Amino acid sequence: MSPTRPYHWFCLLAAILLEVGGSITMKLSQQWDLPHAALLGLGIMWLCIGLSYYYLALSTTGLPVGVAFAFWEGLGLTLVTLAGFLVLGERPGLLRLLGLCCVLGGALLVHKGTSHGDPAPAKEAHHA
Template sequence: MSTTYYWLCLLASIVFEVAGTSVMKLSQETWPLLGMGCMYLLLGLSYFFLARAVVKLPVGVAYAFWEGLGLTLITIVSVTLLDERLDAMRLAALGMVLAGTLLVHHGTAHGRDDEEAEAASGGEGRI
């Protein structure tokens, strides 16, 4: 399967995690048992797709995206649906989380390129 499939699995994992966490919060007052059941189902699906994603994607990259994008989406849901405030400090923190996620991905991709180049040259670049 192509790498795109594994990135889509990661995206599905993030969406299910955000949905599960959101359902938990939104259903606390009206349908707590149904909400808890939905939460467990959605979080289970999240981990299923995360497990699929790390078959091909580096675990550190997958986890960084899962946490970083998940945190960002949860914040968007909490601001839009739960009337929570988004102040400058929280916005700056989200920016740093997303920047860190991209740096982990970028650093991992370059590390892999360096290893592949070294393997292709027969390890001549080593000291």
């Protein structure tokens, strides 16, 4: 695994945004007044999800896979849910919002609890 650089975080962000865009497009396409709109929405979703996995794979060349996946799923779920509230008119509920807080907290805990290949700190020898 190469050292983590901003490039890896940008790839992860691209993966998350593509996942969210594909998911929202799939739902929105059901409301389009185009011939075969649902099929078009499905095609756009497949393209976005495929690109999302590609960028997720690129991000794991410098990020631990568990960290990348936790953020991809956690932020993706959060953004899709927020888009549901803001774009699709879905209603937020207290349990949904608490669940999102738990998901984001879990992703941060996975990140904080994951070694990034750094050597363990040397312990000082205490002589009496």
